Amino acid sequence: MDGERFVRGEIRYLDDEPPAECLHAVFVRSTVAHAEIEHVDTASAARVPGVHAVLTGAETATLVGDLVALPDGAGTGAVGPVTVPCLTADRVRFVGDPVAVVVADSERVAGTAADLVQVSYRPLPVVLDIDQASRADAPRIRPQLPTNTLLDGVVEEGRVEEALARAPHTVTGEVHMGRGSAVPLETRGCIARWDTGERRLLVRAALQNPHAFRANLARMLGLAEGDIRVVAPPLGGGFGFKFIGMPEEPVVCALARLLGRPVRWVESRAESLLVGAREYRARYRVGFDRDARLLGLEVTLEADVGALAATPGIGMPGVAAASFPGGYDLAAYRVRWRAVLTNKGPWNGARGFGKEITTLVLESAADAVARELGVGPVDVRRRNLLYREQLPHRTATMTIDSGDYHRVLDMALRMAGRGDRRGPVGPHVRTGTGLAFELTPEGRDPAGGMSRGSETATIRLDTSGGATVLTGVTSPGTGSETAIAQLVAERIGIDVAGVRVVQGDTDRTPYGGGSFSSRAVLAGGSAAWQAADRLRGVLVRAAATRFGVAPEKVEVGDGSYRAEGHGVSVAALAQQVRAFGSSRPGLDSEQLEATATYMPGNLQSVPDPTGRVQQYPTYSYGVYIAEVAVDIETGNVSVLRVRAVHDCGTVINPRMVDAQINGAVAMGIGIALTEEELYSPTGHPLSLGFKHYMLPRLAxxxxxxxxxIESPSPFTLLGTKGAGESGIGGVTAAVVSAVRDATRSDHRQPVVTPMTPPRVLELVDASTDPAPAAAGPSGVGP
Structure with a gap:
C-alpha cells in the first residue's frame, strides 16, 4: 500500500521525528565479560556541561523494576521468577552489560560523559562455551539458578533404543551453527515523553510488540496500562530482533518520567551486534535400512544462549527440538535439548526461531544416509517424506496440517534441471549442488505470555465508502498491511485504495500480539476478514431493504451492491445506514463498525493426558536446491543458483510471499557462509561492525x-499459513550440502557454519575424493 512512500523516503521511522527539547541517553557498558562491580564513580561525568543525569544500576532500580525472563515454576530450579535488572548493580555477565546511563543535551555530550564514568571490577572466571559452562566447578552465570543450564527438555516418540538397535545401518554426525544475529537495517530505539498535564507516558519505540511492551512497562514503572501509550512506527526490519525484553527501553521511559523531558536512545550498530540469536551444537545418530528408510533418530541439541535476557529468544532451542522430525515419516525419535548460559551477549529472537537448526540437522543426517549407502540424496527424501494422504499427521509436538511434499520435490527438481548449468569457471573451481526439505511451523500461540496466537481487528466504514482497519498486528516492513487491506477490500466490495490500516498504536488498536511467528495475515488478516464480513452483512441488508428484495439476491463487487438491475454505491449504503439504521425494516443497527477476534485451530495450549502440547497451528514447507562454485585454492564460495518451491497454503499476495522467500535466501546464505559473532579468549566481541560481521552483499x-503450490490448511479460516519464517533453514541446509558436495567432504566430518574460507579449505584437505566434482551431481538433478 505504501510502496511509493517507502521508495520516495516519505515513511517516518523512529529517529526521523525527535521531539523538541529532546534529551539523549547513552549507556555505560561493561568492558569485561565477568566480574563483580566494586564501585561506580560518576562524579566526573556529572560535571560535564549539558549533562542532566547520571544513574548507576542501584539508582535505576529505584525507578524501574526488573525484567522477568522466566516466571515462577518454569522448571529452572530457581526459587521464584528468574529476573534481570535493567542496569546491573552487582555483577556484569558479558562485555556490553549496561552498568550506568548518562542523559545529556546531545548524544555527543552524553557519549563524552559516559566515557568518564569509572567502574572498578573484581574479575571472575570467564565462561565462553557450553563445555566450560557444564563443568561441575564452573562459575554460575546466574547464582539464582542451580547450574548454568537455563532450560532443558526431551521431545520423544516411539521406542528409540529399540529402533536404533534393530536398524541394519546407523550413522552419527555433528552439526555446529555459529553464533549469529538478525541484524535489521534499523537498530532498536526508543523516544519517551512524560506528559505532566495528563500524567501519562508517551512512548515511540522501534519494537514488534507494542501492547505486550505496554503491559510489562506498566508493571515495571508502577503505572496502570491506561497511563501509557506506546506507538511502534514503521520498522526498518524486525526479524525477532525487536522483540521486547531488553533493558534499554524501560530505562529510557523511567528517565523521561524522572526528568520531565523527552528522552531519546537509538542503538549503535556496535551495540546491536552485542546481541546474539543463534549458536547451536547438535549430535545425532540415525538408524536406517538398506533401502534408505529412516528407522530411528536420536539428537542431542545444545544452545549457547549467552548471558540471560528477558526476551522470547531464550525459547528458541525448545522450539527447535519440538520441530523434529520435520516432514519425515519417522516413528521413533528423541531430542534432548538444553539452553546454556555463558558470558557472551544475550539472545533475542531471530527469523527462523530455532527451526533453522532443526532443518540443518535433519538434512545433514539425510545426506549422511545417502553417502553411507551410496544412493542419491533425492532417493532418501523420496523414501521418507510424508505423503499427501498421510496428512494431517500427528507427532509428539505437531499436527502437520496439509501439503504435497513429493509433488513439491518433483517440481523443484524439474526447475533445477532447466537452463544451462554452470560448469567450473577456473582450474581450481569445483561446483556442487545441494538439496534440502524444510518444514516450518508458523503462527505460534505461546500460551502464558502477554502475546498470544489470537488477533483482534476493528473496521470502521465511513460515509465516503472507505474503511479503516484497526489491527493488533504490526508490520516490520514486510507489507502485511497490504494483504490485510486486500482481504477487507475484497470482502466489503471496495477498492483496496479505499482501505486504511492502522497498526502499532496502543491507544487506537485492539490488544494484539504484534509481529511474531508470521501471524500478521494468518491471524490478523483472518480477524479483519471476519469483521469485514459482518459489515458486508450490514450493507447487504441495507441494499436488500433499498431494493425491496431478499438479501440473498444482492450481489457485491466493484464498489457497489446490485440486485435486479439496480445498483448502489458503498458510500450511499453507508449514508443510508448512518441516517436511518433500525428505523427501516430489515436493519437492526446504525453501526458501521465491526470487531472480530480470531484464533486459528489445531492448537493444544493446555497439556492433554499424555502431556502433549502444540503451539503451532500451521506448517509451511518447501524444497530448496542450491548450486555453488568453490575455489579449492582459496576456499571462497559463490552461490550460483537457488531454486525453490514453497507452499504456505492459500496465498493472498504472491509478490509478498516471493519477497519473503527472496529475503530468506539472503539470510540463509549468510548463516551458511559468512555471518558470525566471534569472541576473544577474554570474552570481548570481535564482530562489532559490518567489516567483521559479514552480511551477504548484492553481488x-x-x-x-x-x-x-497452495495446499490450504484445514485449520485456518482462509486456508492460509505463515510465510515469514520459511526458507531460512532450507536455504542454509541446501548451501551447506552443496559446498560439501563440491568439496567431496567425508560425511563424518562435522558440519560447521558459517563455512568460511578456512573451514572450506579444511573440508578440501579432508576430502575423500580429490577429483573435481561434475556440474549437477548424481542424485540431485532430474
Missing part, C-alpha cells in the same frame, strides 16, 4: 527462481 546473491 553475493545468486540467480533465484521460485514457484509455489
Amino acid at each position: 553475493d546473491m545468486p540467480d533465484i527462481e521460485l514457484d509455489h
Whole structure:
C-alpha cells in the first residue's frame, strides 16, 4: 500500500521525528565479560556541561523494576521468577552489560560523559562455551539458578533404543551453527515523553510488540496500562530482533518520567551486534535400512544462549527440538535439548526461531544416509517424506496440517534441471549442488505470555465508502498491511485504495500480539476478514431493504451492491445506514463498525493426558536446491543458483510471499557462509561492525527462481499459513550440502557454519575424493 512512500523516503521511522527539547541517553557498558562491580564513580561525568543525569544500576532500580525472563515454576530450579535488572548493580555477565546511563543535551555530550564514568571490577572466571559452562566447578552465570543450564527438555516418540538397535545401518554426525544475529537495517530505539498535564507516558519505540511492551512497562514503572501509550512506527526490519525484553527501553521511559523531558536512545550498530540469536551444537545418530528408510533418530541439541535476557529468544532451542522430525515419516525419535548460559551477549529472537537448526540437522543426517549407502540424496527424501494422504499427521509436538511434499520435490527438481548449468569457471573451481526439505511451523500461540496466537481487528466504514482497519498486528516492513487491506477490500466490495490500516498504536488498536511467528495475515488478516464480513452483512441488508428484495439476491463487487438491475454505491449504503439504521425494516443497527477476534485451530495450549502440547497451528514447507562454485585454492564460495518451491497454503499476495522467500535466501546464505559473532579468549566481541560481521552483499546473491503450490490448511479460516519464517533453514541446509558436495567432504566430518574460507579449505584437505566434482551431481538433478 505504501510502496511509493517507502521508495520516495516519505515513511517516518523512529529517529526521523525527535521531539523538541529532546534529551539523549547513552549507556555505560561493561568492558569485561565477568566480574563483580566494586564501585561506580560518576562524579566526573556529572560535571560535564549539558549533562542532566547520571544513574548507576542501584539508582535505576529505584525507578524501574526488573525484567522477568522466566516466571515462577518454569522448571529452572530457581526459587521464584528468574529476573534481570535493567542496569546491573552487582555483577556484569558479558562485555556490553549496561552498568550506568548518562542523559545529556546531545548524544555527543552524553557519549563524552559516559566515557568518564569509572567502574572498578573484581574479575571472575570467564565462561565462553557450553563445555566450560557444564563443568561441575564452573562459575554460575546466574547464582539464582542451580547450574548454568537455563532450560532443558526431551521431545520423544516411539521406542528409540529399540529402533536404533534393530536398524541394519546407523550413522552419527555433528552439526555446529555459529553464533549469529538478525541484524535489521534499523537498530532498536526508543523516544519517551512524560506528559505532566495528563500524567501519562508517551512512548515511540522501534519494537514488534507494542501492547505486550505496554503491559510489562506498566508493571515495571508502577503505572496502570491506561497511563501509557506506546506507538511502534514503521520498522526498518524486525526479524525477532525487536522483540521486547531488553533493558534499554524501560530505562529510557523511567528517565523521561524522572526528568520531565523527552528522552531519546537509538542503538549503535556496535551495540546491536552485542546481541546474539543463534549458536547451536547438535549430535545425532540415525538408524536406517538398506533401502534408505529412516528407522530411528536420536539428537542431542545444545544452545549457547549467552548471558540471560528477558526476551522470547531464550525459547528458541525448545522450539527447535519440538520441530523434529520435520516432514519425515519417522516413528521413533528423541531430542534432548538444553539452553546454556555463558558470558557472551544475550539472545533475542531471530527469523527462523530455532527451526533453522532443526532443518540443518535433519538434512545433514539425510545426506549422511545417502553417502553411507551410496544412493542419491533425492532417493532418501523420496523414501521418507510424508505423503499427501498421510496428512494431517500427528507427532509428539505437531499436527502437520496439509501439503504435497513429493509433488513439491518433483517440481523443484524439474526447475533445477532447466537452463544451462554452470560448469567450473577456473582450474581450481569445483561446483556442487545441494538439496534440502524444510518444514516450518508458523503462527505460534505461546500460551502464558502477554502475546498470544489470537488477533483482534476493528473496521470502521465511513460515509465516503472507505474503511479503516484497526489491527493488533504490526508490520516490520514486510507489507502485511497490504494483504490485510486486500482481504477487507475484497470482502466489503471496495477498492483496496479505499482501505486504511492502522497498526502499532496502543491507544487506537485492539490488544494484539504484534509481529511474531508470521501471524500478521494468518491471524490478523483472518480477524479483519471476519469483521469485514459482518459489515458486508450490514450493507447487504441495507441494499436488500433499498431494493425491496431478499438479501440473498444482492450481489457485491466493484464498489457497489446490485440486485435486479439496480445498483448502489458503498458510500450511499453507508449514508443510508448512518441516517436511518433500525428505523427501516430489515436493519437492526446504525453501526458501521465491526470487531472480530480470531484464533486459528489445531492448537493444544493446555497439556492433554499424555502431556502433549502444540503451539503451532500451521506448517509451511518447501524444497530448496542450491548450486555453488568453490575455489579449492582459496576456499571462497559463490552461490550460483537457488531454486525453490514453497507452499504456505492459500496465498493472498504472491509478490509478498516471493519477497519473503527472496529475503530468506539472503539470510540463509549468510548463516551458511559468512555471518558470525566471534569472541576473544577474554570474552570481548570481535564482530562489532559490518567489516567483521559479514552480511551477504548484492553481488553475493545468486540467480533465484521460485514457484509455489497452495495446499490450504484445514485449520485456518482462509486456508492460509505463515510465510515469514520459511526458507531460512532450507536455504542454509541446501548451501551447506552443496559446498560439501563440491568439496567431496567425508560425511563424518562435522558440519560447521558459517563455512568460511578456512573451514572450506579444511573440508578440501579432508576430502575423500580429490577429483573435481561434475556440474549437477548424481542424485540431485532430474
